Each structure stands twice: as structure tokens, then as C-alpha cells.
Amino acid sequence: MLKRILIVTDAWHPQVNGVVRTLQNLAEHLAKAGVTVEFLTPAGFRTVPLPSYPAIRLALPGPGRVARRIEAFRPDHVHIATEGPLGILARRYCLSRGLVFTTSYHTRFPEYVSSRAPFPESWVYALLRRFHNAGDGMLVATPSLARELTDRRFTKARLWTRGVDTELYRPDRPQVLDLPRPIFLSVGRVAVEKNLQAFLDLDLPGSKVVVGSGPALATLRESHPDVTFLGTRTGTDLADIYASADVFVFPSRTDTFGIVLLEALASGLPVAAYPVTGPADVLADGIGGVLSDDLRHAALAALSIGRDTARRKAETFSWAACAGLFLRHARDAHAQPATLRAPGTVGKMKLS
Structure with a gap:
């Protein structure tokens, strides 16, 4: 033993x-x-x-x-x-x-x-x-x-x-983002390897929000004044932000998994991502998100996915x-x- x-x-x-x-x-x-x-x-x-x-x-x-x-x-x-x-x-x-x-x-x-x-x-x-x-x-x-x-x-x-902690991350948390809808959210380290630029450059309606910090934060904040950068958030603060958004955009092509994918899904947030390792494993059945080499298409298509559907996918992980x-x-x-x-x-x- x-x-x-x-x-x-x-x-x-x-x-x-x-x-x-x-x-x-x-x-x-x-x-x-x-x-x-x-x-x-x-x-x-x-x-x-x-x-x-x-x-x-x-x-x-x-x-x-x-x-x-x-x-x-x-x-x-x-x-x-x-x-x-x-x-x-x-x-x-x-x-x-x-x-x-x-x-x-x-x-x-x-x-x-x-x-x-x-x-x-x-x-x-x-x-x-x-x-x-x-x-x-x-x-x-x-x-x-x-x-x-x-x-x-x-x-x-x-x-x-x-x-994923399905008690902390859930759809019925307080709404804390007072921004034009729809709200597209990305959470993670703000660094070159996360390919965040691909998300920031998308032509999307509504608002873009980024949670996280890292060596590229100052540069990206300056070059994208239209994006809301919230810095590092954890615990209930982070859970409230997830629940307040409409789509979670995961632009990374190099992550081995991406815990944030499960946190977003548990919060009832459909995911838009590239069809690469991590997202492809979690969303291969097409439930809870959209995978596409065209990230803008994935983000817009994810708007049609119900929050209950995303939540059910997260509940399969513990x-x-x-x-x-x-x-x-x-x-x-x-x-x-x-x-x-x-x-x-x-x-x-x-x-x-």
C-alpha cells in the first residue's frame, strides 16, 4: 500500500x-x-x-x-x-x-x-x-x-x-461583467506561447475579456485598448467572471490539456478552440464547444450552444x-x- x-x-x-x-x-x-x-x-x-x-x-x-x-x-x-x-x-x-x-x-x-x-x-x-x-x-x-x-x-x-471543481465553477454565480454582449473570454498565462494574439485579432461583436498575467501583458494591453484585461483572478472572483461571459475562447495550440477548458464548461460557458491536443480530446464529440482552424467561426458558432450542454460536459470530469x-x-x-x-x-x- x-x-x-x-x-x-x-x-x-x-x-x-x-x-x-x-x-x-x-x-x-x-x-x-x-x-x-x-x-x-x-x-x-x-x-x-x-x-x-x-x-x-x-x-x-x-x-x-x-x-x-x-x-x-x-x-x-x-x-x-x-x-x-x-x-x-x-x-x-x-x-x-x-x-x-x-x-x-x-x-x-x-x-x-x-x-x-x-x-x-x-x-x-x-x-x-x-x-x-x-x-x-x-x-x-x-x-x-x-x-x-x-x-x-x-x-x-x-x-x-x-x-474540475463543479461546486466552485457553476453557471448560477453572480454576473460581474457589465460590458456589451456577447462577451468572449480567455483565461490563462499572457505569454507568446499561448497564442493570445490570435484571439485578440478576431473581428467579433460585443466585448473581449482576458484574465491572466505574464510577460506579454503590458505589450498586448497597449496594442489592444479595446480589450478588457483583468489581470490575475482566482477563486470566487474567477468563477464569477466565467459565469458572466458568453463564450470561452482558447487560442493556444501548444497546451497539453488546459484546465481552464473544464472550468469554463463547468461555468456553463461553451468553448471555441483550435482542433489540437487538449481541446480536441475534451470536445471531440462536439458537445460543449466548437473546434475549427477558423477561430472566429468557432467563437461565433459557440454562441448557439446552451449553457446546460456545456455544464453537462464538465460533469463527466472529477x-x-x-x-x-x-x-x-x-x-x-x-x-x-x-x-x-x-x-x-x-x-x-x-x-x-
């Missing part, structure tokens, strides 16, 4: 993103299942700002301190959520001691890096393959991402779906199921024969 799980993550407060929200909800629901969760985060370590994105700070831990933190908790299982400095050192520790560990693929770092620096995506993918293939399972959010990464020679993809699947994959990793847990061993993709 796995009763003590350590989650290692370079992404943590004060960051506001899908990785942090996922891990928080995971820990909460694992606790309900009787599992004690400890986080190893940048808290307590010296940090430096991430180049080109100073709001994100990277920890500068020594391998000895990371080892002592792991040993002090005495985990039954280690899950490495990110490929940053903490994740690299935790992976090193587990491999040196023959410990079972899983990883998760949350972010398309190759695409993000190549959008900011002259590094070929193939180089970054090679580094990520080395990182994840050494573990005992790489958790990914969608079947399409699992297939894509398997085609890129990642060997241990395991499907780990996401959930954090309890997400936590249960995570625990199942952790247990499966420990049940594998030792020969299959050797670093670099090729495993089969498991989508169940």
Missing part, C-alpha cells in the same frame, strides 16, 4: 497555472483516500528568475539538500511533476538508489523554448525523452498527447485525466477520479518486475 507520496514540482505558488491547480486538487483528494502527500517545491531554496519570464522563479538546490528532504519524508512513492532543477535532482536521487518513481508531462517545453530562443525543438525533445524514459511511468493528460509522445519515442506514457487514476498508476509502477524498471527500458503505452 502506498500511504506516503512525495510530489516534486518546480511549479508552485505564487504561480497561478494549471500545473499548480492540478497538484493542489490531487493532494486534497489523495488525502481523502488516506494518502499523506508532501510537496518538494522551490519554497525554502534560493531562487532566480526564469530568463524571459521573471515572474517564474527557479530553485537553486544542492543535491544534498534535495536528498535530505526526500529521506526525511520517507515516501512510499515519488512523483516528479516537472523537469526543472528540483525534478532533475529528484530523478537523479531516485535512479542512484533504485527507487520507483513516476513523472508527468504537463508542458510543451520544446515549443515554448523554441518560441523564445534559437534552440531546435528536436534537441529539447531529446532531453525530455532522457528525463521521462528513465522513470516508471509518464503521466499525460490526453490520449492524443500520449500517442504523439509515443511517436516521438517516449516509452512509458500513461493516461491521467484532469478534473478530481476524485483524477486522484484515483494517479494512485492506480503509482501502484502499477511498483508492481512491475524490477527488470522493467531499469533506466531506459522500453515500456508499452498504457492508456487505461
Whole structure:
């Protein structure tokens, strides 16, 4: 039985993103299942700002301190959520001691890096393959991402779906946006890799609203004075904004899932998005949103989708199921024969 799980993550407060929200909800629901969760985060370590994105700070831990933190908790299982400095050192520790560990693929770092620096995506993918293939399972959010990464020679993809808080995000919350209708909303990090420009450039009736912060916020706010930028919002404030809009526009082509998709749907907000990994997995059946390479067409067509329809789609996702699947994959990793847990061993993709 796995009763003590350590989650290692370079992404943590004060960051506001899908990785942090996922891990928080995971820990909460694992606790309900009787599992004690400890986080190893940048808290307590010296940090430096991430180049080109100073709001994100990277920890500068020594391998000895990371080892002592792991040993002090005495985990039954280690899950490495990110490929940053903490994740690299935790992976090193587990491999040196023959410990079972899983990883998760949350972010398309190759695409993000190549959008900011002259590094070929193939180089970054090679580094990520080395990182994840050494573990005992790489958790990914969608079947399409699992297939894509398997085609890129990642060997241990395991499907780990996401959930949404349907009590917080719901259609009957207070209306807080006093703007011309229809209101098209986008929520997320305001950065080049999120392709927000594609949304802002659309010729749409009514109003456009953006929630979130990031390195591109000042530039986009200046170049689009007709758009309402609300900055970072969380909790009930964010839930009220979702419920006050008419369509959620998700312009990203690089997200591995997009927790905001589920939050919008739970709020009764139909989604307009490109037919790419994440939106295509959630909305492949055409219920709750419209997918199109013509984002303007998708946004206008989504206006005809009822709020009840969007809400019903969100109710098929739960954090309890997400936590249960995570625990199942952790247990499966420990049940594998030792020969299959050797670093670099090729495993089969498991989508169940």
C-alpha cells in the first residue's frame, strides 16, 4: 500500500497555472483516500528568475539538500511533476538508489523554448525523452498527447485525466461583467506561447475579456485598448467572471490539456478552440464547444450552444477520479518486475 507520496514540482505558488491547480486538487483528494502527500517545491531554496519570464522563479538546490528532504519524508512513492532543477535532482536521487518513481508531462517545453530562443525543438525533445524514459511511468493528460509522445519515442506514457471543481465553477454565480454582449473570454498565462494574439485579432461583436498575467501583458494591453484585461483572478472572483461571459475562447495550440477548458464548461460557458491536443480530446464529440482552424467561426458558432450542454460536459470530469487514476498508476509502477524498471527500458503505452 502506498500511504506516503512525495510530489516534486518546480511549479508552485505564487504561480497561478494549471500545473499548480492540478497538484493542489490531487493532494486534497489523495488525502481523502488516506494518502499523506508532501510537496518538494522551490519554497525554502534560493531562487532566480526564469530568463524571459521573471515572474517564474527557479530553485537553486544542492543535491544534498534535495536528498535530505526526500529521506526525511520517507515516501512510499515519488512523483516528479516537472523537469526543472528540483525534478532533475529528484530523478537523479531516485535512479542512484533504485527507487520507483513516476513523472508527468504537463508542458510543451520544446515549443515554448523554441518560441523564445534559437534552440531546435528536436534537441529539447531529446532531453525530455532522457528525463521521462528513465522513470516508471509518464503521466499525460490526453490520449492524443500520449500517442504523439509515443511517436516521438517516449516509452512509458500513461493516461491521467484532469478534473474540475463543479461546486466552485457553476453557471448560477453572480454576473460581474457589465460590458456589451456577447462577451468572449480567455483565461490563462499572457505569454507568446499561448497564442493570445490570435484571439485578440478576431473581428467579433460585443466585448473581449482576458484574465491572466505574464510577460506579454503590458505589450498586448497597449496594442489592444479595446480589450478588457483583468489581470490575475482566482477563486470566487474567477468563477464569477466565467459565469458572466458568453463564450470561452482558447487560442493556444501548444497546451497539453488546459484546465481552464473544464472550468469554463463547468461555468456553463461553451468553448471555441483550435482542433489540437487538449481541446480536441475534451470536445471531440462536439458537445460543449466548437473546434475549427477558423477561430472566429468557432467563437461565433459557440454562441448557439446552451449553457446546460456545456455544464453537462464538465460533469463527466472529477478530481476524485483524477486522484484515483494517479494512485492506480503509482501502484502499477511498483508492481512491475524490477527488470522493467531499469533506466531506459522500453515500456508499452498504457492508456487505461
